[in-house]
Amino acid sequence: xxxxxxxxxxxxxxxxxxxxxxxxxxVHILQIITIELSSEIYRMLTKTKPDRAxxxxxxxxxxxxxxxxxxxxxxxxxxxxxxxHLIYSHGRTPGRFDEPRKVQIYDVNDVLIWQGPESxxxxxxxxxxxxxxxxxxxxxxxxxxxxxxxxxxxxEFSQVIEIPVLAQDETVQVWRYLPAGDLxxxxxLDGSIIGFLSSTGFxxxxxxxxxxxxxxxxxxxHSTGALEPTVLWQTRRRLYEINFHKRQVQLVxxxxxxxIKTVMLRDSRPIEDPQKPKKLYxxxxxxxxxxTEDDKHHLIMRNPEQKLTITFPDEKWSNNIHFxxxxxxxxxxxxxxxxRPHKAHFKSHKLYKQLLSKxxxxxxxxxxxxxxxxxxxxxxxLNRYEWNVPSDFLPRRRKSFRLHVQHAATAxxxxxYDLAWFVLGPEFFYQRSRGNDFVSGSxxxxxxLRPVNSLWNWSLGLAMVGFAFWHGRPRQTxxxxxxxxxxxxxxxxxxxxxxxxxxxxxxxxxxxxxxxRRGLIQVNCVRCGAEVPKPxxxxxxxxxxx
Amino acid sequence: MRxxxxxxxxxxxxxxxxxxxxxxFLAIGGFFLREAQLYGIYDWSEMYFSSRPLTETxxxxxxxxPLQLIGPVLLLTSIGxxxxxxxxxxxxxxxxxxxxxxxxxxxxxKTIFWAKLAAAIITFLISVGAVWAAFYSYSCRPERFxxxxxKRVFIEGWLFVLLGLIVYxxxxxxxxxxxxxxxxxxxxxxxxxxxxxxxxxxxxxxxAFAAIIIGAVILLSQIIDTISNREF
Numbered sequence: 001x002x003x004x005x006x007x008x009x010x011x012x013x014x015x016x017x018x019x020x021x022x023x024x025x026x027v028h029i030l031q032i033i034t035i036e037l038s039s040e041i042y043r044m045l046t047k048t049k050p051d052r053a054x055x056x057x058x059x060x061x062x063x064x065x066x067x068x069x070x071x072x073x074x075x076x077x078x079x080x081x082x083x084x085h086l087i088y089s090h091g092r093t094p095g096r097f098d099e100p101r102k103v104q105i106y107d108v109n110d111v112l113i114w115q116g117p118e119s120x121x122x123x124x125x126x127x128x129x130x131x132x133x134x135x136x137x138x139x140x141x142x143x144x145x146x147x148x149x150x151x152x153x154x155x156e157f158s159q160v161i162e163i164p165v166l167a168q169d170e171t172v173q174v175w176r177y178l179p180a181g182d183l184x185x186x187x188x189l190d191g192s193i194i195g196f197l198s199s200t201g202f203x204x205x206x207x208x209x210x211x212x213x214x215x216x217x218x219x220x221x222h223s224t225g226a227l228e229p230t231v232l233w234q235t236r237r238r239l240y241e242i243n244f245h246k247r248q249v250q251l252v253x254x255x256x257x258x259x260i261k262t263v264m265l266r267d268s269r270p271i272e273d274p275q276k277p278k279k280l281y282x283x284x285x286x287x288x289x290x291x292t293e294d295d296k297h298h299l300i301m302r303n304p305e306q307k308l309t310i311t312f313p314d315e316k317w318s319n320n321i322h323f324x325x326x327x328x329x330x331x332x333x334x335x336x337x338x339x340r341p342h343k344a345h346f347k348s349h350k351l352y353k354q355l356l357s358k359x360x361x362x363x364x365x366x367x368x369x370x371x372x373x374x375x376x377x378x379x380x381x382l383n384r385y386e387w388n389v390p391s392d393f394l395p396r397r398r399k400s401f402r403l404h405v406q407h408a409a410t411a412x413x414x415x416x417y418d419l420a421w422f423v424l425g426p427e428f429f430y431q432r433s434r435g436n437d438f439v440s441g442s443x444x445x446x447x448x449l450r451p452v453n454s455l456w457n458w459s460l461g462l463a464m465v466g467f468a469f470w471h472g473r474p475r476q477t478x479x480x481x482x483x484x485x486x487x488x489x490x491x492x493x494x495x496x497x498x499x500x501x502x503x504x505x506x507x508x509x510x511x512x513x514x515x516x517r518r519g520l521i522q523v524n525c526v527r528c529g530a531e532v533p534k535p536x537x538x539x540x541x542x543x544x545x546x
Numbered sequence: 547m548r549x550x551x552x553x554x555x556x557x558x559x560x561x562x563x564x565x566x567x568x569x570x571f572l573a574i575g576g577f578f579l580r581e582a583q584l585y586g587i588y589d590w591s592e593m594y595f596s597s598r599p600l601t602e603t604x605x606x607x608x609x610x611x612p613l614q615l616i617g618p619v620l621l622l623t624s625i626g627x628x629x630x631x632x633x634x635x636x637x638x639x640x641x642x643x644x645x646x647x648x649x650x651x652x653x654x655x656k657t658i659f660w661a662k663l664a665a666a667i668i669t670f671l672i673s674v675g676a677v678w679a680a681f682y683s684y685s686c687r688p689e690r691f692x693x694x695x696x697k698r699v700f701i702e703g704w705l706f707v708l709l710g711l712i713v714y715x716x717x718x719x720x721x722x723x724x725x726x727x728x729x730x731x732x733x734x735x736x737x738x739x740x741x742x743x744x745x746x747x748x749x750x751x752x753x754a755f756a757a758i759i760i761g762a763v764i765l766l767s768q769i770i771d772t773i774s775n776r777e778f
Contacts, residue, residue: 011771014764022736150608151749155618155706157699158749159608174693180751191688438747502730 016488019502023495024414028445031409039402067110068363068390074106077125078333078370080326082382084108085123108385126331126370127284128322142218148435151179163229165244175244182211184242195247199240202247213238217263232288234263239290258294265289266323285325299373301325308377315342323373330373331382337366339394346426349452361396363388410449411457412494417450457493464497465490475506475519476526548653549661556665560631567627568673571619575681578615583690611695612685613703616678620703624674624710625742631669632717635662640721645778659773666714670707678703701751708758709745713738715765722772734765 061069074086086106093099100117107113114122142161150159161177163184173194175184185206186194195202198209213235220229231242232252237260239253266287290298299308308330312321320335339359345352367386371379421429426447433444451457468489469482476482485504489496511518513530523531639645648658682700685691716738725731741761745754 007767007774008771011767014767018737018764018768019730019733021740022733025740148749153702153705153746153748153751153754155621155746156614157611157617157702159610160696162607162609162693164607176693176696178696180698187693189688189692191692191694435749436747437749438744439753441747502733 015503016499019499020492020495023498023502024492027412027495027498028449031412031449034409035402035406038405042401065390068388071110071387072366072389072393076368076385077123078331078383079123080126080329080331082370082372084368084370084383084385085113085125086110087121089118126324126326126333128324128333144216145434145436147179147215148437152437163231163244179215181206181209182213182215183209184244186244186247197242197244197247197249199238199249199251201249212240216260219263219265232263232265234260236260239263239288252288253290253298253300255290255292255298258292258296260290261293262291263288264291266325283326285327287323287325289323297321297323299323299325299330301330303327306375308373308375310373310377310379332371332373332379334369334371335366336369337389338364356394359394361391361394363391364394365389407454408456410451411454411460413449413451413457414492414495415451415453415457415461416491417446418453420446421450451493461490461493464493468497468500471501472504474508474517474526475504475521477519477522548651549657552651552653552658552661553664556635556662557668559634560665560669563627563630563634564669564673567623567630567669568677571623571674571677574619575616575677578619579612579681579685582612582615609693611699612691612693613681613695613699616681617703617706620674620678621706621709621746624670624706625713627670627674628666628710628713629717631666632714632721635666636718636721649778655773656770659770662718666711670710670714674710675704675707678707698751705745705751705754705758709742712741712758712761712765715762715769719765719769719772722769722776724776734768737761737765 070088071086074088077085077087079085084107086108088104088106090102090104100119102116103118103121104112105114105121105123147161150161152158163175165173165175165186167173172189173186174189175186175197177183178185181198183196183198183206185196188194195204196206196209199212200208200210203209212233215233216236217234218231220231229244231244233240233242237255237258238251239260241250241252242248243250266284266289286302288300290300292298295312297310297312299306299310301307306325310332317334318336318340322333324331324333339355341352341355345355365386366389367384369384370382372382373379429443429447433440433447465486468486472482472485485500489500492499506519506521508517508519510516511525511528511530512533514525514528516525516527518525518527520532525531639648649655651658679700682695682703686694688694713735716734716736719734720731723731723734738761741757744757744761748754748757
């Protein structure tokens with residue numbers, strides 16, 4: 001094979017790649033426009049019709065149903081000795097913001113034990129405030145997604161994270177995060193370099209510094225009396241505490257076996273919440289909770305220093321787990337329900353749908369458990385409360401118009417997306433579709449527009465293959481090429497068919513021998529083998545031939 | 547010798563656009579840089595610490611470089627120059643009917659294309675690349691801006707220059723294609739648009755370079771094949 005042939009093959013394959021990429025994007029854009037536009041038109045049309053639901057009289061609930069609703073809507077709170085109280089909040093009169101919020105407190109036998117304004121509640125329940133510091137939710141914390149956004153190239157260039165520090169001589173020093181080296185570089189305002197903060201601590205030269213590792217999450221706060229923030233810096237397997245003023249880096253946690261999934265904090269920073277009495281904060285120990293991918297929860301507590309590791313196998317435990325470390329004990333609360341999907345449900349769409357349809361429109365059980373954690377990380381069940389959730393809290397799903405359109409539009413998507421979903425798994429798509437860069441956007445598009453192995457998709461694919469065969473057979477130059485294009489059309493669906501048509505459309509004529517259609521590119525007719533007919537000789541041919 | 551003659555000819559034709567792009571970029575970019583320097587919005591000062599309460603949760607500060615406003619100008623100039631040069635090198639010869647004169651020189655068609663590409667690269671280097679390097683070195687002096695732009699910003703600027711070259715290749719392919727407008731003729735430019743999106747919405751420099759290189763290889767292979775085989 002000579003160089004000319006190689007360049008010809010490279011050129012034709014790159015042409016196919018370019019065309020399919022352009023058509024895949026074009027088809028995706030059309031699919032999204034179809035879905036959005038049709039659902040918007042449907043919304044506009046249905047908006048003009050009288051709201052039937054509003055016209056229907058409200059359903060009268062029996063006393064038993066009202067009780068079920070009240071129990072479900074009540075907060076299930078625990079006293080440190082394990083006693084459960086159900087707190088039902090009445091809320092305020094509409095428009096009366098000065099009115100105190102009123103609550104009713106019931107015991108587990110549904111006996112009213114106290115009622116009055118919420119602020120005068122005589123009981124002091126365990127507080128599970130580590131919910132407040134979940135990453136991806138709390139304002140001010142920097143997640144991996146936000147970090148990627150800052151580093152995105154964009155027409156205005158990427159951004160840099162900078163931490164200003166007021167030095168003892170009242171001059172400003174700035175610590176700057178360098179994503180390429182995964183470390184912080186300290187500069188004075190005259191441009192001179194102070195040094196580097198990395199996993200090895202403070203170093204004067206960059207060569208001595210070692211990267212922290214791939215960034216995942218950070219949370220920062222001002223310690224009392226300090227002008228500079230303390231930064232909790234999480235990488236894939238480590239957690240560092242960085243003090244820029246003192247130029248110190250402390251390794252708080254390292255997970256050698258599994259990646260860190262989540263970091264949650266409790267009272268690691270001072271909180272000023274006027275709604276709650278100050279003694280509440282003093283009662284609980286500062287805690288960092290780290291959840292790793294091997295389903296282990298690592299508790300790092302202070303005052304006094306203590307570390308605990310607890311394993312929660314998925315089958316028995318939900319993700320809805322919270323800790324509270326008081327001066328005396330460590331408590332754990334666990335919420336769970338019958339309808340909690342397990343790992344197998346996330347892998348199979350069919351199983352997940354089966355689980356939902358099993359409980360749709362039906363009452364199901366939910367429960368809460370309180371455990372005490374001893375110093376060896378063993379759990380001791382203190383109390384458990386189970387209740388029935390009313391049937392209308394999980395109503396029967398009705399397939400919306402948008403879903404119908406989406407189902408129809410995704411029938412034109414490539415079945416390759418389903419294959420990718422099956423091979424790589426939903427977790428891959430979930431993890432990688434969080435960002436808003438081009439690759440994440442494309443991955444997100446695949447997960448949203450995949451055909452979900454529908455019969456329509458395969459039928460359309462086969463119909464397109466049939467059309468491609470009808471079109472390609474008379475134009476066929478080689479059997480292998482035709483088979484390639486038929487397979488290509490099947491694999492890429494509409495985008496594949498458009499690519500085939502764009503790159504293979506040639507003029508056809510009626511064969512003078514067999515009378516059937518034949519392309520002009522090949523010399524012999526694909527059916528009868530006759531050559532392309534020569535035009536009749538004319539007078540000018542004599543001049544042209546000489 | 548023949549190549550350098552062709553190169554000189556292409557450079558001569560590109561010269562007005564080279565000068566125009568350099569002047570536009572220098573004037574608008576210089577104005578923005580001067581404004582950034584005058585208003586000092588990219589500086590840290592002791593004022594930052596005076597109004598801060600002693601205890602509070604802290605959100606880390608993210609900062610753009612003083613070259614922030616030059617970025618869009620650089621990108622637009624680069625894309626514009628790519629379009630103009632592509633049209634000048636591959637479309638105008640159709641309208642002026644000078645393709646046959648060029649093709650029937652005693653050089654092969656690929657040499658003609660390489661000369662055009664070399665002229666385009668030189669034009670980009672001088673009119674956009676050199677001015678960008680000058681802006682960057684200007685903003686790297688501590689007496690002008692207290693916080694200097696990082697090297698990554700300089701590389702990102704060069705990515706924008708390369709995107710201009712991708713647009714040039716896309717325009718060239720579109721110009722050389724025999725197909726109709728509503729079929730595959732526009733695909734060269736459409737593909738260049740995909741590459742631009744893949745680059746500017748990416749946070750990994752390596753991936754952005756990879757997207758540009760893959761795009762350039764795909765476009766170049768088709769251009770070479772088309773210019774070698776098509777009839778003019």
